[in-house]
């Protein structure tokens with residue numbers, strides 16, 4: 001590929017000379033409006049041997065009309081783009097527990113801490129599959145937050161920096177009772193929504209209280225496959241979600257299935273407990289409800305659910321924009337105590353990037 005085969009503005013915008021990018025931070029030093037109106041490649045010269053760019057063959061462009069000089073390695077010109085790591089294109093969708101071919105992505109806390117490669121494997125599992133499971137995590141108060149701090153930052157909310165999942169005397173949320181909780185994403189009434197959730201099991205002696213995970217992206221893709229109209233109704237309808245207690249009044253309007261500008265699935269919100277009242281024209285409301293029921297049927301299909309029982313020391317880390325989580329009812333007198341916290345995917349993906357960089361260039 002030649003520099004004359006690509007759009008001139010794009011090429012010039014990506015000039016890496018010291019006038020265009022700060023050598024220390026690699027950040028851009030000009031605005032797009034600073035570039036000449038009639039920008040074009042003036043002269044072109046092949047670089048190799050002693051002229052090569054950082055030892056690689058490439059091209060030198062002298063720009064018209066301003067005479068600016070840029071150098072581009074040939075391999076850089078050939079590169080293709082990476083998919084947005086948050087969209088379905090960058091995920092391994094699993095439609096059922098059986099399709100998790102390699103079993104659960106899990107490791108022990110000590111292996112996770114001791115070995116960068118093992119830590120990277122777990123965090124990449126969260127990025128690709130939506131979750132990982134850490135075993136033998138110390139049974140200490142606040143430990144879920146310690147886990148979050150190994151890859152990112154704790155997100156504080158009205159539930160605090162952490163929350164206790166156990167039977168409360170006066171619960172402000174059904175999660176803090178012993179009833180069954182059907183598959184849902186957390187906090188859909190929040191914008192931005194917490195993109196990661198951690199659940200650390202301290203005690204689980206109760207009869208019942210099993211956990212389940214469902215891949216919301218896989219279900220959304222299946223809906224698109226089987227019923228394009230239903231998929232369009234869900235991506236195109238803003239849904240009011242709300243939560244209130246004595247001191248909180250949260251609400252937001254977001255679709256059940258969020259797509260990026262290219263139409264790729266990027267976010268799922270599903271929570272029957274906090275879905276509010278739609279006020280839309282009858283036709284739109286009917287289309288939404290038909291889609292909502294079709295999507296719910298897929299999400300609530302037991303075949304799609306990965307079931308397991310968290311034991312003391314297990315810490316589940318999962319993508320709250322993609323996976324739904326559930327738990328079965330448990331005996332009222334039974335002891336069950338989980339601590340949870342929220343965190344965000346941007347921090348986790350940053351840690352994945354740094355660990356990959358280190359793996360590629362061991363010091």
Ligand SMILES: [Zn+2]
Nearest residue numbers: 015017019020
């Ligand atoms: Zn430049």
